[in-house]
Amino acid sequence: MSKGVLAGIAGLIALALVPFVAADYALHIAIQILIWGFIYTAWSLMGRFGLTSFGHGAFLGIGAYVPALLWNYYSLTPWLGIPVGMALAMLMGVLIGYPSFRLRVVGHYFALVTLALSQVVLLSLVAAREVTGGSLGMTLNVKHSWIALQFGQKSVFYAIALVVWMAGLVVWWRVDTGIGRVALEAISEDEIAAASGGINVMREKLRVTVISAALTALGGSLLTQYIQYVNPDVVSGVAVSLQIVFAAIAGGMGTLLGPTVGAFFTIVLNESLRILFGIHFIGAANTIYGILLILFVIFMPQGIVGLIEGMSARSVRGVDEEEAAPAVPKP
Amino acid sequence: MDIFLLEAVVDGLLLGGVLALLALGLNLIFGVIDVVWICYVELVMCGMYTVYWLYSYFGVPFILACIAAILLVAVLGLAVHRLIIEPVLGFAPINQLLATGGLLFFLQSFTTLLFGTDFRNVGIHLAPIELGEIDVSKARLLAFAIALLGAGGLYLFLKRTYLGTAIRAIAEDREVMGLMGVSPRSIYFITSGIGGGLAGLAACLLVLQYDVHPFIGNSFGPITFMICVLGGLGNMIGGFAAAFIMSQIIAVGGYYFSIEFSYVLAFLLFIVMIFVRPQGIFSR
Numbered sequence: 001m002s003k004g005v006l007a008g009i010a011g012l013i014a015l016a017l018v019p020f021v022a023a024d025y026a027l028h029i030a031i032q033i034l035i036w037g038f039i040y041t042a043w044s045l046m047g048r049f050g051l052t053s054f055g056h057g058a059f060l061g062i063g064a065y066v067p068a069l070l071w072n073y074y075s076l077t078p079w080l081g082i083p084v085g086m087a088l089a090m091l092m093g094v095l096i097g098y099p100s101f102r103l104r105v106v107g108h109y110f111a112l113v114t115l116a117l118s119q120v121v122l123l124s125l126v127a128a129r130e131v132t133g134g135s136l137g138m139t140l141n142v143k144h145s146w147i148a149l150q151f152g153q154k155s156v157f158y159a160i161a162l163v164v165w166m167a168g169l170v171v172w173w174r175v176d177t178g179i180g181r182v183a184l185e186a187i188s189e190d191e192i193a194a195a196s197g198g199i200n201v202m203r204e205k206l207r208v209t210v211i212s213a214a215l216t217a218l219g220g221s222l223l224t225q226y227i228q229y230v231n232p233d234v235v236s237g238v239a240v241s242l243q244i245v246f247a248a249i250a251g252g253m254g255t256l257l258g259p260t261v262g263a264f265f266t267i268v269l270n271e272s273l274r275i276l277f278g279i280h281f282i283g284a285a286n287t288i289y290g291i292l293l294i295l296f297v298i299f300m301p302q303g304i305v306g307l308i309e310g311m312s313a314r315s316v317r318g319v320d321e322e323e324a325a326p327a328v329p330k331p
Numbered sequence: 332m333d334i335f336l337l338e339a340v341v342d343g344l345l346l347g348g349v350l351a352l353l354a355l356g357l358n359l360i361f362g363v364i365d366v367v368w369i370c371y372v373e374l375v376m377c378g379m380y381t382v383y384w385l386y387s388y389f390g391v392p393f394i395l396a397c398i399a400a401i402l403l404v405a406v407l408g409l410a411v412h413r414l415i416i417e418p419v420l421g422f423a424p425i426n427q428l429l430a431t432g433g434l435l436f437f438l439q440s441f442t443t444l445l446f447g448t449d450f451r452n453v454g455i456h457l458a459p460i461e462l463g464e465i466d467v468s469k470a471r472l473l474a475f476a477i478a479l480l481g482a483g484g485l486y487l488f489l490k491r492t493y494l495g496t497a498i499r500a501i502a503e504d505r506e507v508m509g510l511m512g513v514s515p516r517s518i519y520f521i522t523s524g525i526g527g528g529l530a531g532l533a534a535c536l537l538v539l540q541y542d543v544h545p546f547i548g549n550s551f552g553p554i555t556f557m558i559c560v561l562g563g564l565g566n567m568i569g570g571f572a573a574a575f576i577m578s579q580i581i582a583v584g585g586y587y588f589s590i591e592f593s594y595v596l597a598f599l600l601f602i603v604m605i606f607v608r609p610q611g612i613f614s615r
Contacts, residue, residue, distance in 0.1 A: 052425045099606040107424045108367050112556055113605055116598040119553050123598070127591035238549050239439075242432050249429065283443030283545075290437025297430040298418045 019155035027154045033263050034161040035222050038168040040248040040259030042215035045208050048253045050188035055114030056216050056244050058121040059089040061236035063217025064224045072141050078149040082221040086214040093213030101205045122236040137231030149225045157226050168215055246293045252303025261305050336586055338465045343582025348475030351574035354558045355482055356529030362565025363502045363522040366416055366427045370435040372548035378404040378534025379543040387453050401531035408527020442545040450542035474536035481532055498522055557601040563611020
């Protein structure tokens with residue numbers, strides 16, 4: 001067994017033991033890191049291949065609201081509601097992805113189209129205030145049970161979040177090691193050359209888009225199930241969509257654990273600044289966060305994990321685009 | 332015609348003036364430097380706070396407060412270019428979007444830190460003008476007129492002056508113009524200053540109509556980008572026309588449905604249009 005696999009197993013055992021040693025507060029932070037890490041990983045499935053979406057808040061919003069509405073109004077269990085939400089998000093991914101890829105809407109045009117999509121979801125949720133509660137948000141009907149996917153103990157939710165997060169990593173790894181990755185990397189470098197090399201550009205792009213949309217929706221569902229409250233701005237606002245992009249990039253979107261490191265980094269930073277400054281200085285955390293993001297984009301666009309890998313593998317050269325996606329060694 | 336519908340149309344026309352002014356500066360920067368300042372409306376917010384504090388708190392005359400705001404935001408524009416855009420000019424376009432996105436976060440939270448999340452109003456209430464049976468907001472009419480003047484002034488500057496010609500030339504072809512002795516670096520710098528100044532001007536007009544708060548950019552930002560793209564990024568006349576199309580959809584849609592729903596329509600139209608006419612509705 002290689003060192004990497006051993007380290008992975010040791011890491012998993014350590015993660016599985018967290019609920020037995022951690023206080024409620026630490027467990028709360030850990031759950032948030034896992035769920036957001038999962039969402040950022042889902043985003044990076046697209047982001048690392050040049051499909052920079054500024055609108056994942058749309059998928060997050062669908063995933064957060066659909067099961068919640070079905071549960072509150074029709075008492076439909078989230079076990080069915082969540083797949084419905086994921087399916088709708090996938091449909092939305094196809095509806096926005098197909099014409100975008102067909103008509104070569106790329107770069108900041110793609111970013112703006114997806115941003116518009118997230119605005120459509122956000123404003124629809126606000127507009128349907130009779131059903132969704134509008135900007136005030138919506139509280140889940142509380143019923144602690146497996147059927148309702150609601151639990152009084154944080155440790156149960158931690159276990160669920162851990163499993164889902166790991167599943168996200170497996171999907172990422174499958175995409176990374178599959179034939180699709182070579183194709184997508186070729187596409188993100190030169191689409192026309194890739195197409196003339198026999199790659200079905202359209203199908204590969206749509207595939208990652210649909211997977212990314214479904215997983216993001218699942219992440220949104222989990223957030224709602226955990227917090228038992230949902231609000232349009234929290235899941236679909238411009239700030240959320242941007243935050244997803246930044247955290248994934250800060251962690252490093254070209255590596256397996258990069259987005260999770262991004263989640264860890266941003267959430268721990270946010271929490272410690274909050275504790276440090278208290279509620280008298282709301283905004284202090286995000287002020288520092290904003291500065292860091294600018295510095296990240298300028299000085300280390302390959303992210304934290306990318307930087308560490310770069311340093312251990314070879315001396316860090318400039319920060320060109322190729323460096324942004326260091327190849328992960330094949331098993 | 333229904334009197335309320337007429338009022339909605341007139342309202343949309345006047346809102347179009349403000350949106351057009353917002354789109355103008357963003358379009359100028361995009362056309363010349365090929366960069367999208369996603370934090371553009373946050374710069375407008377800085378201008379609004381400047382006017383608010385100078386006028387309402389320190390008692391500076393409104394006109395002087397406006398001039399100060401325009402100058403300050405112009406300087407901010409210069410700083411944005413020098414400190415944030417220049418280091419990433421050679422990077423993929425998406426990195427430039429992200430760098431200015433970081434600034435968006437910074438400006439929103441820093442103003443929250445300084446001023447809190449209170450909605451603040453300069454407290455100038457201009458009496459509405461009665462036109463026939465409908466009331467027209469004087470603040471909006473003023474904004475509309477100044478937006479038109481600003482657009483006209485910018486047009487003349489770009490067409491008639493040496494500097495304006497150099498800016499247009501850079502927008503046309505940046506490689507060749509370097510060889511002709513025009514320095515893209517200084518042109519970019521000047522353009523950023525003008526773009527900032529236009530954001531400051533928009534701030535002076537918006538502050539008469541809306542309360543200022545740290546997150547005002549969230550309500551105006553996305554629609555402004557959509558207008559620029561709809562008109563053809565960098566195409567100033569297109570952007571100007573697109574502003575009026577969008578504002579009519581928002582105002583008339585708001586009359587028939589709800590205001591949020593009319594924004595949903597506007598964004599859906601944007602998505603459809605970018606697929607049908609990706610170079611903007613006025614491309615040839």
